[in-house]
Amino acid sequence: xxxxxxxxxxxxxxxxxxxxxxxxxxxxxxxxxxxxxxxxxxxxxxxxxxxxxxxxxxxxxxxxxxxxxxxxxxxxxxxxxxxxxxxxxxxxxxxxxxxxxxxxxxxxxxxxxxxxxxxxxxxxxxxxxxxxxxxxxxxxxxxxxxxxxxxxxxxxxxxxxxxxxxxxxxxxxxxxxxxxxxxxxxxxxxxxxxxxxxxxxxxxxxxxxxxxxxxxxxxxxxxxxxxxxxxxxxxxxxxxxxxxxxxxxxxxxxxxxxxxxxxxxxxxxxxxxxxxxxxxxxxxxxxxxxxxxxxxxxxxxxxxxxxxxxxxxxxxxxxxxxxxxxxxxxxxxxxxxxxxxxxxxxxxxxxxxxxxxxxxxxxxxxxxxxxxxxxxxxxxxxxxxxxxxxxxxxxxxxxxxxxxxxxxxxxxxxxxxxxxxxxxxxxxxxxxxxxxxxxxxxxxxxxxxxxxxxxxxxxxxxxxxxxxxxxxx
Amino acid sequence: xxxxxxxxxxxxxxxxxxxxxxxxxxxxxxxxxxxxxxxxxxxxxxxxxxxxxxxxxxxxxxxxxxxxxxxxxxxxxxxxxxxxxxxxxxxxxxxxxxxxxxxxxxxxxxxxxxxxxxxxxxxxxxxxxxxxxxxxxxxxxxxxxxxxxxxxxxxxxxxxxxxxxxxxxxxxxxxxxxxxxxxxxxxxxxxxxxxxxxxxxxxxxxxxxxxxxxxxxxxxxxxxxxxxxxxxxxxxxxxxxxxxxxxxxxxxxxxxxxxxxxxxxxxxxxxxxxxxxxxxxxxxxxxxxxxxxxxxxxxxxxxxxxxxxxxxxxxxxxxxxxxxxxxxxxxxxxxxxxxxxxxxxxxxxxxxxxxxxxxxxxxxxxxxxxxxxxxxxxxxxxxxxxxxxxxxxxxxxxxxxxxxxxxxxxxxxxxxxxxxxxxxxxxxxxxxxxxxxxxxxxxxxxxxxxxxxxxxxxxxxxxxxxxxxxxxx
Numbered sequence: 001x002x003x004x005x006x007x008x009x010x011x012x013x014x015x016x017x018x019x020x021x022x023x024x025x026x027x028x029x030x031x032x033x034x035x036x037x038x039x040x041x042x043x044x045x046x047x048x049x050x051x052x053x054x055x056x057x058x059x060x061x062x063x064x065x066x067x068x069x070x071x072x073x074x075x076x077x078x079x080x081x082x083x084x085x086x087x088x089x090x091x092x093x094x095x096x097x098x099x100x101x102x103x104x105x106x107x108x109x110x111x112x113x114x115x116x117x118x119x120x121x122x123x124x125x126x127x128x129x130x131x132x133x134x135x136x137x138x139x140x141x142x143x144x145x146x147x148x149x150x151x152x153x154x155x156x157x158x159x160x161x162x163x164x165x166x167x168x169x170x171x172x173x174x175x176x177x178x179x180x181x182x183x184x185x186x187x188x189x190x191x192x193x194x195x196x197x198x199x200x201x202x203x204x205x206x207x208x209x210x211x212x213x214x215x216x217x218x219x220x221x222x223x224x225x226x227x228x229x230x231x232x233x234x235x236x237x238x239x240x241x242x243x244x245x246x247x248x249x250x251x252x253x254x255x256x257x258x259x260x261x262x263x264x265x266x267x268x269x270x271x272x273x274x275x276x277x278x279x280x281x282x283x284x285x286x287x288x289x290x291x292x293x294x295x296x297x298x299x300x301x302x303x304x305x306x307x308x309x310x311x312x313x314x315x316x317x318x319x320x321x322x323x324x325x326x327x328x329x330x331x332x333x334x335x336x337x338x339x340x341x342x343x344x345x346x347x348x349x350x351x352x353x354x355x356x357x358x359x360x361x362x363x364x365x366x367x368x369x370x371x372x373x374x375x376x377x378x379x380x381x382x383x384x385x386x387x388x389x390x391x392x393x394x395x396x397x398x399x400x401x402x403x404x405x406x407x408x409x410x411x412x413x414x415x416x417x418x419x420x421x422x423x424x425x426x427x428x429x430x431x432x433x434x435x436x437x438x439x440x441x442x443x444x445x446x447x448x449x450x451x452x453x454x455x456x457x458x459x460x461x462x463x464x465x466x467x468x469x470x471x472x473x
Numbered sequence: 474x475x476x477x478x479x480x481x482x483x484x485x486x487x488x489x490x491x492x493x494x495x496x497x498x499x500x501x502x503x504x505x506x507x508x509x510x511x512x513x514x515x516x517x518x519x520x521x522x523x524x525x526x527x528x529x530x531x532x533x534x535x536x537x538x539x540x541x542x543x544x545x546x547x548x549x550x551x552x553x554x555x556x557x558x559x560x561x562x563x564x565x566x567x568x569x570x571x572x573x574x575x576x577x578x579x580x581x582x583x584x585x586x587x588x589x590x591x592x593x594x595x596x597x598x599x600x601x602x603x604x605x606x607x608x609x610x611x612x613x614x615x616x617x618x619x620x621x622x623x624x625x626x627x628x629x630x631x632x633x634x635x636x637x638x639x640x641x642x643x644x645x646x647x648x649x650x651x652x653x654x655x656x657x658x659x660x661x662x663x664x665x666x667x668x669x670x671x672x673x674x675x676x677x678x679x680x681x682x683x684x685x686x687x688x689x690x691x692x693x694x695x696x697x698x699x700x701x702x703x704x705x706x707x708x709x710x711x712x713x714x715x716x717x718x719x720x721x722x723x724x725x726x727x728x729x730x731x732x733x734x735x736x737x738x739x740x741x742x743x744x745x746x747x748x749x750x751x752x753x754x755x756x757x758x759x760x761x762x763x764x765x766x767x768x769x770x771x772x773x774x775x776x777x778x779x780x781x782x783x784x785x786x787x788x789x790x791x792x793x794x795x796x797x798x799x800x801x802x803x804x805x806x807x808x809x810x811x812x813x814x815x816x817x818x819x820x821x822x823x824x825x826x827x828x829x830x831x832x833x834x835x836x837x838x839x840x841x842x843x844x845x846x847x848x849x850x851x852x853x854x855x856x857x858x859x860x861x862x863x864x865x866x867x868x869x870x871x872x873x874x875x876x877x878x879x880x881x882x883x884x885x886x887x888x889x890x891x892x893x894x895x896x897x898x899x900x901x902x903x904x905x906x907x908x909x910x911x912x913x914x915x916x917x918x919x920x921x922x923x924x925x926x927x928x929x930x931x932x933x934x935x936x937x938x939x940x941x942x943x944x945x946x
Contacts (some may be wrong), residue, residue, distance in 0.1 A: 018613060053901050109718060109823035132724040154666045168641060183667070183922050189819040190851035191638060193677045193899035194907060194918050196927045197946065200673030204666045221724035225765065251605040251694035280715060292698065292764020346662040358645035376756045378663035379583075402650070429666035434667060449656050453933060454669045460929035472668065 005071045009091070013049050015069070016093075019061045025050045027252065033098070034074075034088040037081040038303070040143070040339055040387070040405060043470070047074070058211045063211065064180035066093050072273065073116050073468045075207040077118065077149030080141040082342055083435025085206045087472045088376065093213055097148050104214070106289060111219045112188060117148025117212050133219040136163040140331070140432070140455025148212045154204030155432025162255045163220065163375025165431070167203045175202060178462045186285060190215055201457070207468040208459040223255070223290035228297030228322030230287075232309040233280030234407060237261045237360075240282035241353035243307050244376035247300055254286035254300065254377065258327050258415055261356060263363075263371035268326065270332030276326060278387060284376070285327050287320070319405035334384055341385040343408055343414055345421035346430030349379040351355045358411075358420045359383050366413040380430035383417055385410045406441055419444075434472045442472065480542045481563055482564070486522050488542070489566075491668060492534045496674035498523045499801040507547075507561040507569070510554040511614070513812055513878060514910060518548070518563025527572045531651065531688045536684065539566050539651035545942045546651070548680040550591065550622030553614040555815055557906025558679045560625065562943045568684055576600055577687070583775055585644060585661060590621025590685050597690075606692040609636040611805070612904070621685045627677030629904025634850025635728045636693065638904070647687035651935045654666050659828030661689055664923065668840040674930070679906050681940040682934040688893065696728070696763035702793035703760075706753030710734045710833075714826035716766060716780045717849035720759065720773055721822060725923070727773065731800050734829060736836075736844035741799065744806030749799060757849070760793070760799050764920070768848045805864035807857055814879055819834045819903030820895035822852040831893045832856050839886040853903035856890055858883045892917070907945045 003434055004042075016024040026049050034050055034423040035043045048071065051062040066073045076086040076096045088094040100116035103124060107113065113124060121142040124135045137150055138157035145155070151173070155166045172186025186192065186199040202209055234240040247254065265277040276283065284304070288296040297313060306312045314320035334340045347355045352374060359381070363370040374381040390405050406414075418428050418441050428438055428445045443451050455473055459465070475543055478662050489497040498504075507523055513630045521544065522640050525807040539546045549569045561567040573589035580586065581604040584678060594615040597608045600810040604620060611630035618628070618645045624646070628639045639748040645659025659665065659672040665714055675682055707713040720727065738750040749756065757777070770786065777784045787793035807813045825847060832854070836843040847854040863878050879887075891914050901911055901918050916924050928946055932938070 017919060107821075107823065107857075109722065110821040111721065111823075154670070155706060156664050156666075160664060164637075164641070167670070168637070172625040177922070181922055183926065184920060185923065186823040187647065187819070187900045189853070189903065190822070191629055191633060191819050191853050191898055191903040193629075193904060193925070194901045194911075195638070195915060196930060197627070197673050197677055198923060198926065200670050201930075203673075204670055208669075221726060224724065249582065251697065254693060290765065291768055295764055334731065346660070346664050348580075348583040348661040349663070380662070380664050425661040427660045427662055428667045430662065430664040431666060438667075442668060447657060448666070449650070449654055450658065453656065453671065456933035457674075457930055460926060461934060 008049050012065065012069045012071055014053065015065045016049060016062065019065065020051060023052050023054060023058050026053060026164055029076040031088065034076060034079065034094045035088055037079045037084060039082045039084050039437060040341060041084035041087060041219055042405065043087040043089040045406055047088030047092045050088070050094045050096055052096050052099050056182070057177045057216060058181065058199040059095055059097070059211050059213050061251045062093065062095050063178055063361070064174050065122055066466055067179050067309040068399040070464060072467060073141050073466050075152065077152070078114040078144055078147035079211045080149065081153065081435060082344065082352060082432040083429070083437045085148065085433050085435030085471050087436070097211065097213060098146065100213060107195050108133060110188060112216055114214065114216050115147055116214055120148050121145055121147055121150055121161050124189070128219055129222070132222050135169065135217060136221050137166040147215060147217065151203050151212055151215055152205065153433040156380065158256050158258065158375060160209050161257065162253050163373065166198055168309070169218045170199055170203050170215055171218055172216040173199055173202055173212055175210040175212050177210045178464065178466055184208065186216065206435065206472050208472050209467060213463050217351065225291040226293040227287060227289045227317070227320060228293045228306065229323050230297060230300055230311060231310045231323040231326065232284045232304045233283065233310050234282045236281040237356045238283045238353045239307065241305030241356055241376065243284055243304055243309060244306060245350065246303050250299065250303060252296055252299060256284045256285065257377040258376070259286040259352070259376045260327065261372045263369050264330055264373055267333045267337065270327045272329050278462065285323060285325060307460065333387055334371065337386045339387045339390060341387055341410060342387070343383045343417060344429050344432040345426060346380045347385070347418060347421050347424045349376070351424040351426065352376060352379055355381055355421060359417065362413050362416050366409060368413055370411060370413070379426065385414070436471050439472065478841070482521050483642045484545055485542045485864055486716060487542055488538045489522060489524065489535065493531055496525050496527060496531050504561065507549060507552065509609070510552045510560055511910070512555045513912060514538050514557035514560060515812060515878065516560040517560040520561030520565045523561070525569050525572050529647065529655070532568055532570070532649040532684050532686050533653040533655065533794060535566065535568050539939055540652050542668055543937055543939060544627050545762065545939050547941050548625065548684040550616055550619035550625070553622065554626065554773050554908060555620040555817065555905040556902070556910045558908030558944050559622065560909070569685065570686060571619065573686060577882065580606070580607060583661060586691055586692055588668065588688050589622055589687055591619050594620055594623055595914055596651050601692055605693050605695050608642065608690060609693045610639040620688060620690065624676050624688055625678065625680055626906040627645055629853065631729050631848060634730065634848065635726050639672055642691045643676050643688055643932060645689040646672055646675055646686050648683040650683045650756040651937065651939055656683065659689065672691055674920050679908065679945050680942060681931055681945050684817060692799040698762070698764040699766040700762045700790065700793060701797050702762060702768045702787040703770060703773055703777065703784060703875065704796040704799065705757045705777045705784045707755045707757065707782050709754040710829045711826045712780065714829055714849065716757055716777055716782060717825065718823065719776050723772065723776060725769055725772060728762045729761045730848070730850040732825070732847040732849045733800065733803065734845050735843050737803055737846055740806045740810065740844050742800045744809050745802050758800060760798060770801060788909045807844065807859055807880045807886050810859045812860045812863060814860055814883060816856045816858070816890060817905040819851070820894050820898060820899030821855045821896045824899065825849060825852055828854055828894060828896060832890065835886050839882060841883065841906050842885055843886070852899065858887070864936060909943050912925065912945065939945055
């Protein structure tokens with residue numbers, strides 16, 4: 001059963017075309033575009049073809065052919081990943097679910113929706129808003145990323161500390177397995193404990209087990225009542241992190257709690273002509289919502305003022321937006337300065353200040369600026385590296401060693417960040433995933449026994465090891 | 474590698490005793506007591522021995538010996554399960570983690586605790602209460618069940634619709650695998666997406682993959698502000714279910730929302746001398762908490778009154794307690810009438826009224842009373858069967874066909890319940906688990922492909938198939 005038909009790229013493409021017609025493309029521009037994602041990583045070589053599936057049957061056909069010819073398969077959504085988890089490597093078949101973008105059902109009574117994998121995250125929230133509902137997973141990419149991709153990476157966002165990560169919003173999945181068969185997991189009820197939780201196992205599996213084609217997702221009521229936004233300047237990031245910890249210690253769980261260090265404020269000032277970095281060494285942005293937000297906002301304001309911060313409490317939504325704009329300008333500010341490697345580590349909340357101090361130390365020792373923001377409510381930090389301009393041959397895809405678009409000095413600093421996060425009881429990736437970029441640190445975090453079990457599970461789903469073979473494992 | 478040493482029960486017990494000393498017991502009374510749980514199921518035959526582990530090393534030793542001799546292993550907590558998932562079947566080695574009851578760490582800053590598997594659920598909440606924190610999974614058994622058992626069954630409770638099931642409270646696990654090796658999963662941070670989510674996979678795995686010995690669990694702030702309790706009588710259960718749906722449709726998510734049908738009220742009246750069943754055909758109990766509870770309670774009261782209910786809004790905590798007492802008296806009331814089979818199905822919330830109607834129809838057709846309560850916020854119903862007195866030989870454990878303690882007519886009615894729940898888009902078990910009692914319906918819900926994958930995953934963890942072989946699969 002493990003022998004394969006003799007393969008030539010030509011034969012495979014012909015087999016795909018005979019079953020899938022114009023859903024198969026070998027257009028050079030398309031092949032080129034799927035070699036990378038938003039991480040900046042460019043895969044070596046060119047993929048064989050892209051299947052732009054419009055139906056579940058398309059995905060099943062493509063998978064059967066991939067299995068028949070032992071072709072590596074890379075599932076891909078909108079290509080907004082930040083770890084190279086959905087990029088078309090040399091000779092691979094990329095299966096894109098971007099065109100499977102139908103919202104199949106909105107059920108306000110059950111507070112759920114059934115969507116195809118290619119539905120854009122924000123679109124679902126827009127469609128269900130008239131029912132007073134929202135799809136709460138809120139990755140920064142939500143305006144452009146697909147729900148299938150969000151699930152494949154178990155995407156996080158700003159609101160996770162209060163409203164949970166993507167996993168908590170997924171009730172059930174339809175997945176095409178490598179042999180082309182269909183797996184249905186989960187249920188339409190909020191609870192259910194029949195058998196092993198394959199829904200959770202597939203959430204965050206980064207395309208290594210199968211292709212997610214459909215999802216039943218949980219919707220939540222739009223929080224009723226007011227939204228209160230506060231911005232606070234502190235002398236340094238340690239004080240700001242301590243203030244975030246003090247809010248937690250008061251047993252307040254804000255919807256948003258974002259920390260920005262001095263290097264971040266400097267970058268924003270350079271971009272938008274503001275003078276934030278003169279206001280203080282660090283900035284803490286807090287937003288509370290739902291019934292009782294006003295009381296909660298007042299309590300937070302008192303805590304921050306008591307800690308010596310310069311606090312601004314927004315009195316209306318326009319002022320709130322202005323405070324949020326500081327945070328929103330961060331990524332554009334960095335992008336305007338050059339190509340950016342966005343890192344993603346997570347530590348226990350109590351170690352945030354330590355992690356910021358470590359980042360500062362690494363930054364000084366390596367002589368590299370590392371502007372860092374953090375989702376303080378869940379200890380998730382994004383240290384950022386602005387990279388020097390890319391050598392031109394990289395853009396043409398000739399390179400063997402494609403991570404050399406990131407200078408060795410930056411990888412050395414990043415390596416120290418990862419090791420430090422793990423030492424503090426944290427993790428290599430809070431919400432972006434392992435993809436190809438963090439594979440080399442995987443065993444360091446998981447340990448050999450866990451990795452062995454994970455590889456065993458992968459082999460149960462994917463005995464021929466054709467699913468996203470360059471990623472994670 | 475798959476050959477085993479020649480086995481005699483004597484040899485195995487000697488090997489256990491030589492490594493584990495007085496942590497091994499073959500005391501007949503103890504062996505007898507671990508043959509059953511709170512479901513009423515009594516396992517056929519007697520287990521070989523019970524290891525009352527006090528350390529992780531004890532569990533590791535026991536597992537190594539079980540692997541060496543190919544002895545089936547049944548992990549067990551406090552024995553409060555309701556599906557026969559932790560009972561000592563003939564010739565099995567029962568590994569109890571009940572004595573591993575140390576709270577290893579309480580970390581208020583990170584809102585987490587590290588506990589041994591045998592810690593009683595309520596005890597953790599008591600210990601962390603002075604920090605303003607609570608362990609939110611709240612199975613009805615929380616005063617007597619262990620956190621290890623809660624995790625092994627992904628236990629639910631009354632508060633799940635608002636505060637999530639056990640899975641959402643588990644950050645990481647330490648698990649002894651069948652070969653005696655140790656697996657660590659998860660992390661101390663709120664987020665983390667490194668590799669496959671083995672923490673979620675093990676949560677609800679009912680002892681089929683390994684023995685959970687330690688858990689890092691998430692704590693939540695005790696909801697600040699008021700608690701508002703309402704009780705409402707309705708003409709019939711259909712109206713009461715519609716009222717619960719109307720609360721959901723108003724995008725209110727109460728902490729507690731419990732439905733009780735007429736047969737439940739009759740049972741309570743008979744037990745406590747009340748006249749509830751004269752008040753109406755069904756009862757809806759709602760509790761809201763946290764900031765804004767008063768507003769929310771008023772909104773709920775208006776909805777219920779508008780639907781024609783006789784609503785009582787508690788004005789203080791004593792009155793609230795009195796309303797809750799109605800619900801609390803339900804299980805004692807049934808237990809006073811005889812031995813009870815507590816069923817556990819879950820349907821999408823919008824199908825609650827249909828499910829109640831189906832239960833009523835099944836009840837009439839079979840001529841069996843099926844008093845039913847439901848956690849209306851998540852569509853989880855508990856239909857209850859009061860059983861005739863047990864034949865005496867069953868209690869002595871001679872039986873081959875031990876589920877005959879439940880009359881065939883009851884199983885026939887229960888079978889119809891399960892099939893109906895699945896037809897409504899629901900599940901065989903919302904929170905109690907599959908155990909031994911629901912094995913025969915497992916494939917019906919999961920389908921052959923999912924079951925095949927789940928068995929494959931089990932084989933990765935447990936290649937000799939010694940883990941809880943009578944349960945689930």
